[in-house]
Structure formats: C-alpha cells, structure tokens
Amino acid sequence: MNAIAEIKPQEVMTTPRNAVAPSATPADLLRIAVENGADLDRLEKLMALQERWEANEARKAYVAAMTAFKAEKLTIFKGKKVEYTGTSYMHAELSDVTEVICPALARHQLSHRWDVAQDADRITVDCVITHVLGHSEKVTMQAMPDNSGKKNAIQQVASTITYLQRYTLLAATGVATKGQDDDAQGGGIDTDLLAEWVERANAAINLDALRATRKMAGEAFKDANDLAGWNAFKVVADAKAKELQ
Structure with a gap:
C-alpha cells in the first residue's frame, strides 16, 4: 500500500521590517532611518540624498518628455x-x-x-x-x-x-x-x-x-x-x- 505523505505548508520567509530591499530608494532609506531612531545628522544627509535623487529623476523625466514633444508634427502658420x-x-x-x-x-x-x-x-x-x-x-x-x-x-x-x-x-x-x-x-x-x-x-x-x-x-x-x-x-x-x- 502506498503511504500517503503528509504535505506540510512551506515555511513562509518574511522580510524583516527594517531590511533594505536591493532596489531601495533614498526615501526608503530615510523611512528606515526614522523607524530606527537615527540621529539628526544622519537624517539630514539622507534628506539631501533624497533631494538629489528626485532632481535627477525629474531631469530624466524632462528629457523623455521633450523627446516625445519633438516627435510631434507641429505646424505654425504665419497669420x-x-x-x-x-x-x-x-x-x-x-x-x-x-x-x-x-x-x-x-x-x-x-x-x-x-x-x-x-x-x-x-x-x-x-x-x-x-x-x-x-x-x-x-x-x-x-x-x-x-x-x-x-x-x-x-x-x-x-x-x-x-x-x-x-x-x-x-x-x-x-x-x-x-x-x-x-x-x-x-x-x-x-x-x-x-x-x-x-x-x-x-x-x-x-x-x-x-x-x-x-x-x-x-x-x-x-x-x-x-x-x-x-x-x-x-x-x-x-x-x-x-x-x-
């Protein structure tokens, strides 16, 4: 007789609440620092990093938007x-x-x-x-x-x-x-x-x-x-x- 094996649910691997994901943004790092009670100096550095990151993302978005804009066929007539x-x-x-x-x-x-x-x-x-x-x-x-x-x-x-x-x-x-x-x-x-x-x-x-x-x-x-x-x-x-x- 074939024995019926007991199938047990696999253990669910959970990520520690304060673990840093591989693709973490400066905002994620800032949140984790706040949750862990980081000092003011560290928070200010992370905030500056976040601002630089946002500025770079905005610049890339601007370039992408202008590229799409210039793909449009616009005609301006002399009126x-x-x-x-x-x-x-x-x-x-x-x-x-x-x-x-x-x-x-x-x-x-x-x-x-x-x-x-x-x-x-x-x-x-x-x-x-x-x-x-x-x-x-x-x-x-x-x-x-x-x-x-x-x-x-x-x-x-x-x-x-x-x-x-x-x-x-x-x-x-x-x-x-x-x-x-x-x-x-x-x-x-x-x-x-x-x-x-x-x-x-x-x-x-x-x-x-x-x-x-x-x-x-x-x-x-x-x-x-x-x-x-x-x-x-x-x-x-x-x-x-x-x-x-």
Missing part, C-alpha cells in the same frame, strides 16, 4: 501680413506660436513661462520650460526697445518683449514656423540651429570657452546662410560675456 513703404511680408504672431506649442507641451506634462527684466535700455526675456516633476531649462535673449515706426516709449518696450517671447519660445522648444518668417530682416531664422548654439553659449564656463563657441557658431550660421539667426545669437553671447566678466 499676419505686414506692409509699409517698400516692404511686405508675412510673419507668425506670438499668439500663432503659443496656440500650437502650448497644448503640445501640456500633452507631455510640460509648461512654459517668461521672465522679463529691463536694465536701462536693454530688455531681457527668459523662456523657462518646466516639467511637472520640477526640472526646468531656459533660453535667454536680450534686445533694445524697438524704436521702428512711430511707437511711443511704452510701445517700443512692449514690441521688443513680444518679439523676444516669440523667439525664446521657438528656440526653447526647437520649433520653427512654416516658411520661417524673418520680420523683414532679410533671412529666416533656423530655430533649431539657434537653440543649439544658444544652449552652448549659456553652458560656457569662462570667456575663453565662450569665444570658442562664438567662433564655431559664426561658421555654422554662415554655412546655413542665416544672418538673422547669427544676429540673435550674438545678443545672447554678448549677455553671457557680461555675466562671465
């Missing part, structure tokens, strides 16, 4: 015709740009804002792109008040701010308008090229590095026959030079 003596051209207004870019950014948990400052006769606009997890990157441009036409002092400032807002947003997102407008300056701006060299200029750690970047940028814009882009880049490079002095 306004400008005509005055001897000149006629179409250009995309700020509203044409934001109506296309802002919803696309939002679909990828990204948003933008502009920071505007004026120092004497120079206007500075920062376009800041921020991911929902907190990581931000910005593009900065500067220009003088627009004294073309018959604008009063306030209108001159407002015109320049609008212009800089439009181009910083295009540069920060790497988006170009359909048949990129040149605002009657004799050449369209390649916003992808401009964004690349603005980023390199802002990353320069000293004047020597900035000079080298400026020289290479000059060659790149010359090859692209992009005079308007080169002029926009020089504004950024000049501002960076003042910052590094």
Whole structure:
C-alpha cells in the first residue's frame, strides 16, 4: 500500500521590517532611518540624498518628455501680413506660436513661462520650460526697445518683449514656423540651429570657452546662410560675456 505523505505548508520567509530591499530608494532609506531612531545628522544627509535623487529623476523625466514633444508634427502658420513703404511680408504672431506649442507641451506634462527684466535700455526675456516633476531649462535673449515706426516709449518696450517671447519660445522648444518668417530682416531664422548654439553659449564656463563657441557658431550660421539667426545669437553671447566678466 502506498503511504500517503503528509504535505506540510512551506515555511513562509518574511522580510524583516527594517531590511533594505536591493532596489531601495533614498526615501526608503530615510523611512528606515526614522523607524530606527537615527540621529539628526544622519537624517539630514539622507534628506539631501533624497533631494538629489528626485532632481535627477525629474531631469530624466524632462528629457523623455521633450523627446516625445519633438516627435510631434507641429505646424505654425504665419497669420499676419505686414506692409509699409517698400516692404511686405508675412510673419507668425506670438499668439500663432503659443496656440500650437502650448497644448503640445501640456500633452507631455510640460509648461512654459517668461521672465522679463529691463536694465536701462536693454530688455531681457527668459523662456523657462518646466516639467511637472520640477526640472526646468531656459533660453535667454536680450534686445533694445524697438524704436521702428512711430511707437511711443511704452510701445517700443512692449514690441521688443513680444518679439523676444516669440523667439525664446521657438528656440526653447526647437520649433520653427512654416516658411520661417524673418520680420523683414532679410533671412529666416533656423530655430533649431539657434537653440543649439544658444544652449552652448549659456553652458560656457569662462570667456575663453565662450569665444570658442562664438567662433564655431559664426561658421555654422554662415554655412546655413542665416544672418538673422547669427544676429540673435550674438545678443545672447554678448549677455553671457557680461555675466562671465
């Protein structure tokens, strides 16, 4: 007769409450430290580690979101015709740009804002792109008040701010308008090229590095026959030079 073996439940292996899992995050380590009554110095170090970890995760999320954003096929049409003596051209207004870019950014948990400052006769606009997890990157441009036409002092400032807002947003997102407008300056701006060299200029750690970047940028814009882009880049490079002095 075959004996019927008694089947006993296997012993359940439990993980000690304060054990550290192989994939523990700094937040897990902080929780365990609190449960074990760690001293304040250790808790502060773990909190700093957690903050660095969160910042890195936010940066990676930002890069992933921007990659997905740039995969979208966005078309920005020039909606306004400008005509005055001897000149006629179409250009995309700020509203044409934001109506296309802002919803696309939002679909990828990204948003933008502009920071505007004026120092004497120079206007500075920062376009800041921020991911929902907190990581931000910005593009900065500067220009003088627009004294073309018959604008009063306030209108001159407002015109320049609008212009800089439009181009910083295009540069920060790497988006170009359909048949990129040149605002009657004799050449369209390649916003992808401009964004690349603005980023390199802002990353320069000293004047020597900035000079080298400026020289290479000059060659790149010359090859692209992009005079308007080169002029926009020089504004950024000049501002960076003042910052590094």
